[in-house]
Amino acid sequence: MTSALRGRKAVLAKLGMDAHWRGVMVVANALRDAGMEVVYIGHATATELVAAVVEEDPALVGASTLSGNHLVECGHIATTLREGGFDDVVLVAGGAIPPADVPSLRAMGFDAVFPTGSSLQSMVEKVNGLVAVREALRHER
Amino acid sequence: MVEATNASAKDGPALTASGLELPVVAGPADVRPGLAERLGVPGQFPFTRGVRPGMYRERPWTIRQLAGFGTGRDTNARYRLLLDQGATGVNGVFDYPSLRAFGSDEERARSDVGRGGVAVDVRDDFDDLFAGIPLDRVSISLVSSQPIGAVPHLAMFLRSAERRGYAWESLSGTSQNDFLMETAITIAPAALRPADSFRFECDLAEFANRHVPRWNPVSVTGYNYREAGADAVLEMALTLAHGQAVARELRSRDLDPTSFLPRLTFFLDAHSDFFEEIAKFRACRRMWAHWVRDEFGVDDPVSQRFRFHVQTAGVTATARYAHVNIARSALQGLAAVLGGTQSLHVNGYDEALCVPTEHAALTALRTQYVLLHESGVAGSADPLAGSYLVENLTDQIEEAGQRLIDEIDRLGGIVAVTDQGWTHAELSRRAFEYQKAIETGERRVVGLNLDVGDDSEIEVFQLPLHAAEEQIERIAAVRARRDEVRAADALAEVADACRSGVNLMPAVLNAVDSDLTLGELGGCFRDTLGNWHFPL
Numbered sequence: 001m002t003s004a005l006r007g008r009k010a011v012l013a014k015l016g017m018d019a020h021w022r023g024v025m026v027v028a029n030a031l032r033d034a035g036m037e038v039v040y041i042g043h044a045t046a047t048e049l050v051a052a053v054v055e056e057d058p059a060l061v062g063a064s065t066l067s068g069n070h071l072v073e074c075g076h077i078a079t080t081l082r083e084g085g086f087d088d089v090v091l092v093a094g095g096a097i098p099p100a101d102v103p104s105l106r107a108m109g110f111d112a113v114f115p116t117g118s119s120l121q122s123m124v125e126k127v128n129g130l131v132a133v134r135e136a137l138r139h140e141r
Numbered sequence: 142m143v144e145a146t147n148a149s150a151k152d153g154p155a156l157t158a159s160g161l162e163l164p165v166v167a168g169p170a171d172v173r174p175g176l177a178e179r180l181g182v183p184g185q186f187p188f189t190r191g192v193r194p195g196m197y198r199e200r201p202w203t204i205r206q207l208a209g210f211g212t213g214r215d216t217n218a219r220y221r222l223l224l225d226q227g228a229t230g231v232n233g234v235f236d237y238p239s240l241r242a243f244g245s246d247e248e249r250a251r252s253d254v255g256r257g258g259v260a261v262d263v264r265d266d267f268d269d270l271f272a273g274i275p276l277d278r279v280s281i282s283l284v285s286s287q288p289i290g291a292v293p294h295l296a297m298f299l300r301s302a303e304r305r306g307y308a309w310e311s312l313s314g315t316s317q318n319d320f321l322m323e324t325a326i327t328i329a330p331a332a333l334r335p336a337d338s339f340r341f342e343c344d345l346a347e348f349a350n351r352h353v354p355r356w357n358p359v360s361v362t363g364y365n366y367r368e369a370g371a372d373a374v375l376e377m378a379l380t381l382a383h384g385q386a387v388a389r390e391l392r393s394r395d396l397d398p399t400s401f402l403p404r405l406t407f408f409l410d411a412h413s414d415f416f417e418e419i420a421k422f423r424a425c426r427r428m429w430a431h432w433v434r435d436e437f438g439v440d441d442p443v444s445q446r447f448r449f450h451v452q453t454a455g456v457t458a459t460a461r462y463a464h465v466n467i468a469r470s471a472l473q474g475l476a477a478v479l480g481g482t483q484s485l486h487v488n489g490y491d492e493a494l495c496v497p498t499e500h501a502a503l504t505a506l507r508t509q510y511v512l513l514h515e516s517g518v519a520g521s522a523d524p525l526a527g528s529y530l531v532e533n534l535t536d537q538i539e540e541a542g543q544r545l546i547d548e549i550d551r552l553g554g555i556v557a558v559t560d561q562g563w564t565h566a567e568l569s570r571r572a573f574e575y576q577k578a579i580e581t582g583e584r585r586v587v588g589l590n591l592d593v594g595d596d597s598e599i600e601v602f603q604l605p606l607h608a609a610e611e612q613i614e615r616i617a618a619v620r621a622r623r624d625e626v627r628a629a630d631a632l633a634e635v636a637d638a639c640r641s642g643v644n645l646m647p648a649v650l651n652a653v654d655s656d657l658t659l660g661e662l663g664g665c666f667r668d669t670l671g672n673w674h675f676p677l
Contacts, residue, residue: 017237017253019327021677022370022456022572029573040677043330045249067237068495068604069252098494098601099460116460116493117589119580 004132005124006035008059011052013044015074018067023095027062030120034128036060046073046080053086059131061089066096071104078108088138090130094118158414158584159372161537167529173536176527179427183522185442187430189423189535191481192446196522197513203484204509205282205450209234209258210496211605212612213269216259220274222499226506231274231314232486234258234284235294236608241329242290244660245612249330255608257496258284261294262612262658263619267301276307281314282450286362287323288341289333291316293662295345296649299353315357315406316349318342320556321383322362324673325564326369333666334673335559341645341666343390348646350391350401357406359387360450367410368456370572373421374538378545379564380407381428382555385546388437398437402444409482411473412454418473419525420534422480425449428539450484451477458492461588463599466490471508478512479525485509495602562676569677616658623656631655632665639669 010031012024028038041052053061063070063077074093081091093105094114102113111130114123157163164171173179181187184194193199206228208219220231235258238250245254245262254260259270271281283298285291295316302312319326320338333341342359349358363371363380371379384405391401409425411418429447433439453473458466467490474487487505489497497505513519525531552558559565578584585591631652638648652662 014328015252017241017243017250017329019237019240019257019329021328021675022368022568025569025677026573026576029569042328042675042677043249067253068256072252096494099598100601119589120576121580 004128004135005031005059007037008131009037009039009056010060010062011049011056011058012038012040012062012064013049013052014042015044015063015065015077016067016069016072017043018065018069018095020066020095023066024062024064026120027064027094027123030124031060031127034124046076049077050080050084050086053081053084053089059090059134060127061091063091063093064095065093068096070095070097071101074105074110075108078110082109088134090127090134092127092130094123157373157417157534158412159374159417159538159541161417161534161541164530164533167533169529171529171533176532179536180526186434186445188426188446190523190526192426192448192483194522196481197478197519198522201513201519202478202482203230203280204228204506204513205230205232205484205486206502206506207232207234207284207452207486208502209236209284211255211608212260213266215255215605215608217270217272217274219502223502223506224274224279226503227510228506230280230282230484231271232282232284233270235290236260237329239294239659240285240287240290241332242287242293242659242663242666244616244658244663245609246616247660250660251609254612255604260608260612261297262616262660263656264297264300264653265615265619267297268304271301276302276305277311277313281312282317282360283314284317286317286319286327286365288318288320288338288345289323289663289666290659291318292341292345292645293649293653293659295349296646296653297659300650300653309353310355312353313355315360316345317360317362317408318345318358319360319362319365319383321379321559321564322365324675325559325568326362326365328675328677331667331672332675333670335556337670339386339390339556340642343387343394344645346387346391346401347394347396348644350396350404357404360406360408361387362408364408364410364452366568367412367454370568370570370575372571372575373412373414373417374541374545375567375571376410377421377425377538377542378549379555380409381425381432381542382546382549384429385432385436386555388433392437398433398439399441399444402433402437402439403446407447407449409449409451410454411451411477411480413457413469413473415472415476416531416534417538418476419480419531420538422449422451422477422482423523423531423535424539424542426481427535428542448483450486451480451482452486453477453488455488455492457586458488458490459586459588460493461593461596463490463494465587466492467504467508470505471511474508474512475516475518478518481523491599491601494599496604498600498602500600565676616660619656619658628655628657632657632661635662635665636669639666
């Protein structure tokens with residue numbers, strides 16, 4: 001069921017100065033269980049995240065924050081990735097994100113947002129679908 | 142729709158949340174012989190039944206609601222609201238950059254200024270933060286979790302209090318000051334090595350012991366260990382092992398144990414498994430008293446007391462059905478009180494979503510009044526003593542906790558195991574198991590895997606967004622007024638103190654007098670001592 005993720009890379013990062021690592025590590029474990037190679041880069045500015053994308057060529061980029069800085073930091077990330085031409089990377093965010101902010105993040109270019117209470121299973125299924133679609137588009141080109 | 146039963150009463154879950162054996166019915170055979178000695182009486186060794194003879198009739202727990210956001214002025218208004226409404230202590234949390242001694246004007250910090258706590262950059266911020274609050278009558282808990290921030294925060298607080306005419310001897314309060322918070326429990330773009338962070342922690346403790354006698358210089362934050370992924374047993378083991386490491390270090394600095402032990406305090410989580418949590422609180426007291434007596438040979442009862450603050454478990458709050466968190470917090474707060482806590486914070490129902498709104502904060506405060514004034518549970522000390530189940534669980538968790546403490550000691554102690562990544566791995570593994578248990582339905586949670594119907598949205602706290610701009614202006618103003626030569630000398634003195642290993646506090650106090658900012662001090666600490674990469 002999660003075949004699109006097997007053998008593919010995910011880059012996970014924390015935003016700003018958010019201090020919580022529990023969620024991102026739990027997600028890293030779940031993605032590893034789904035067959036992904038997970039590269040956790042710790043805290044990253046938008047520029048540092050792009051450098052990691054160049055270095056690792058991931059299928060998935062995940063941004064984690066629970067501090068409330070998501071609108072600012074996710075905005076920087078989406079803009080910087082777009083300007084760098086990295087539009088075939090699946091970009092997702094997760095953490096303490098009020099449901100009311102989800103549409104804003106989607107509009108910035110985040111393919112999916114996983115607020116507090118999201119299940120690992122639904123998350124893995126969702127990113128699997130997104131990566132599969134992105135792969136299909138890549139092959140067409 | 143909701144299934145009618147979780148596990149049926151007949152089958153009963155066989156284990157508690159942290160893996161203790163849970164008898165379907167507990168009886169006399171489930172309690173080991175020698176209970177009377179293990180219990181004692183409240184206020185006496187081994188303190189299983191509480192740290193005071195009359196417990197809450199003698200002194201109610203302190204109602205200490207956590208607050209902090211925006212600037213010093215924003216947070217001061219929330220403190221005063223809570224004090225006006227009957228809170229009896231201040232519990233001030235700092236924002237992410239301030240905890241880590243980053244400046245509000247740094248690129249990485251800007252989007253987190255005033256988030257999750259109050260922004261402080263210079264001594265003047267402490268003037269604003271505590272304006273109008275009588276520092277000799279209201280005890281102040283500084284949730285300066287990370288020693289790299291706690292050292293300069295206390296220096297700024299002391300200088301600010303002095304300016305208002307308070308002698309250091311008159312100040313009572315707590316610095317959270319926990320090296321595990323800096324190196325294992327929370328993360329940041331840069332951190333000190335565990336050994337360096339532990340030294341900061343103990344420098345502060347040593348200084349306070351000598352000069353600020355009513356100050357609790359360390360609050361070992363088991364709460365946060367739990368929130369990061371520990372179960373009750375690991376929470377207890379890390380907490381006690383850490384407390385023991387601090388006590389050993391302070392004794393090695395030629396301080397009298399009977400002067401510093403009474404000032405070591407602890408901070409624990411009240412999680413969902415009601416009886417297991419009560420057992421944990423009781424067992425911690427007993428284990429600490431035994432350890433103080435057996436290793437330190439101290440018979441002074443005041444030195445043997447394990448005093449603690451409790452917060453209800455933020456990690457158990459759900460975003461869906463946020464109002465149900467009121468019920469969760471009330472049950473968890475009840476466990477804390479039945480376990481004999483000295484002070485309590487009850488979480489706001491919006492914990493999973495945001496910093497508490499005024500409505501959520503006041504509802505939490507009023508929940509404490511229900512516990513204290515309506516429920517009757519404060520009338521008699523340690524009311525569950527003698528319960529077959531609670532005594533059985535207390536003994537079980539004591540044994541399980543001691544096994545883990547012994548393992549930590551065997552691996553080289555709490556500082557070494559953290560440096561090696563053992564602490565992170567233990568937390569991470571348990572956090573993943575906890576989440577998997579929710580996903581498989583083994584652990585049932587309303588709003589996550591039990592009753593997940595439609596929800597109504599609640600009002601979410603809107604953070605005032607002026608904090609970063611105001612703090613940046615304030616930093617610039619302080620830099621404009623100060624003597625740059627004096628500031629540079631003071632910073633060089635701090636760097637020397639970092640390298641030479643003398644107590645850091647005098648140099649940091651001098652730096653505060655020279656108007657150095659928190660971010661400049663943090664930068665100096667990190668540049669001088671080097672950055673440590675989290676083993677995650």
